[in-house]
Amino acid sequence: MSRLPDPVREGLSRGWHVLGGPHGPLPERIECDVAIVGSGAGAGISAELLAQAGLRVVIVEEGPLRSSTDFHQRESEAYPTLYQESAARKTADKAITILQGRCVGGSTTVNWTSSFRTPVPTLTHWQSQFGLADYGYEALVPWFEQAERRLNVGPWLMAPNDNNELLRKGATSLGITAPMIKRNVKGCWNLGSCGMGCPTNAKQSMLVTTIPAALERGATLFVQTRVESLLLQGDQIEALRCVPVALDGSPAGAPATLVNARHVVVAGGAINSPALLLRSKLPDPHGLLGRRTFLHPVVISAALFERAVEGWHGAPQTVYSDHFLETQPIDGAIGYKLEAPPIHPVIFASTLPGYGREQSELLGQFPKTQALLALLRDGFHEQSPGGRVTLRDDGSPLLDYPLTDFVMDGARRAFLSMAEIQFAAGAKVVLPVHEMAQRYTSWKQAREAITALPIKPLLTRVVSAHVMGGCGMAGDERRGVVRPDGTHWQIANLSVHDGSIFPTSIGANPQLSIYGIVNRLASGLAKRLSGRDVVLA
Known part of the structure; x- marks a missing residue:
């Protein structure tokens, strides 16, 4: 398997703009049109569409860049390097263990590929209880279909194990x-080690699909870099303060970096996204931020x-x-x-x-x-x-x-x-x-x-392994942190594009819900920022 092509290493050899960790020091300051926090399901979809719109995109990922060459089907290697807290993140009382990705591609790099559209009863509940009138199933079907084509979502035709x-x-x-x-x-090899990273690049995660597509269009990727805070000026985010971190997430001791962006997309995943907004002391007039987080x-x-x-x-x-x-x-x-x-x-x-x-x-x-x-x-x-x-x-x-x-x-x-x-x-x-x-x-x-x-x-x-909510979406600011288009209710140039915007749990494995809904949100954002229509392809 070590002889298989590795599209990530090939991209790096072609000159992808990747910095941080072993890929070189971060600049003191960088400017862009859109800064994206995270590189998982919501971040990847957003990065591809925004880069396709001709916008200058910087993606900031706390975890390392690992690729198929590094995936050896060994738990001892995968959990410390690809997961939050070595696959041992726990709730405050230690009663629940939470599996979340912490690498380029986020949880899509280590999930088990299960793909379900958002169930109709869930969407109906959102419409009636959270004012999300335009979130009916039929309205979302085209966005699901695009994401499914792009990421090769389809029936599993082999016999179950x-x-x-x-x-x-x-x-x-x-x-x-x-x-x-x-x-x-x-082209799945049916190995069964999806949770340790796919060694054959069969899994159509963000690691081998949307992030490479964005990098091919000139996006910049920072790895082993944590966004410590969003710097607020009036009702606008002025910059992201980022610090280099070691593989285990501890400070690397290198200078901080400022990322100045016209617009910021937070997509660090539920738990990390609300935490970033809390650390940044962003407005929360109705005390909703971080609440209604589901598992x-x-x-x-x-x-x-x-x-x-x-x-x-x-x-x-x-x-x-x-x-x-x-x-x-x-x-x-x-x-x-x-x-x-x-x-x-x-x-x-x-x-x-x-x-x-x-x-x-x-x-x-x-x-x-x-x-x-x-x-x-x-x-x-x-x-x-x-x-x-x-x-x-x-x-x-x-x-x-x-x-x-x-x-x-x-x-x-x-x-x-x-x-x-x-x-x-x-x-x-x-x-x-x-x-x-x-x-x-x-x-x-x-x-x-x-x-x-x-x-x-x-x-x-x-x-x-499913974390949702904490930056809930709603039709008015008394019921949600973000608007139906993903924009923060109080901060004009801040959007949230991940599972943290879900007002409830999904009732199914959430990755396709994130892909489809963020496809819609990111397409709208790309249009507002660039005037261009973009489609996942």
Whole structure:
């Protein structure tokens, strides 16, 4: 695989403008038309469209530039270099572990490629509750279609791996629909190591699509560079103050850089985007900034089968079920989406409960283990208000996300649903990922035990790879931080183009929602700034 073409290294050899870290020192000052904070889903789409419009673009990324040559399918290399806080970012009470990318391409470089359009019930809720009248499904279809063509989103035509096939088998036997997931890949080798960076460049992440397209059009990319603050002058952002950082995010000890821009696009991802606005002390007249941050809290159920499942082989997520969303009113008891995550040794060992001999025995059964996860659809009920991003003393972000009884009731019901499906698929043992759970050998035993378990924070292992909200979008400033066009309500030359603008969680893996909605926002911004019409291509 080391002999495969590496488009990023080829671009660097052609003279892409990349500075920071090993790519050379930053200038003392630089001027541009648009400065973009981040390089993930929203940033990448914005960068390509704004550069296509002929605007001078500077992209500022806190993480390193890594490419296919650097991706060796090793967790020990991937987590420290490609993820926020080495894939161990946690909420304030340590009850939820959060996976977020921290590299060029952001989470798109390390996600599992699952691609869903924003569900109609979610958009309908936004229209009625947040004044987003022009966010109906039909209005967004053209923007989704463009993004899908650009990023090769399409049906997964290969057979699911066993980990996913067991979800389909168990669900189908219970009369529950379990269709296939669309993926944004091209020429996929079906390796299964998507979460460690794609070594074959099959994943159509921002790393190999929109960021290179922007660089080919003359954009400048700063890497290993943190935007410490936005410098405000009146109702305008005057400059970005940026500092070089080491691979681990600590200060590199080099001088700060000022980026002067006509317009600023913040797209650092939920948690980091609201944190930057908070550090910059931007206007927040209604106390909304950083609030209503959502996670799709995830609970997991493991199962042991007689034969090897080998959940690390093959495309990581290809089957899902929305049965427990579609049968639940969106503003009723919390619903959940079921998927089958990939299983790799470090994540497996650090997520499953137990220690010592008990954990050793579980690890010994690693090849025969299957896993299901449930994404809880938070943000649609008054008892599910999400969390709040605040700042530590050093200015770094901290998310406080209370796991309320309302949310944990959904976790219990999800444990029950997953166990029933796993037994229906032929599991010999089911183990909910909970500190007090035991290995259950029948559905009857599991049902009785899960019903009695104390489903409490810290006892229940909760994780998340989907962070949304914190800079919510709304039709008026009393309900949102940004306008329906992505512009900040109080700051004329500031836009937010990432998942932090979502007023609720999506209820599905959010990357395609970001691609489609930001496609619309960035196209509009490009038109306002340059007078030119641009299209993802």
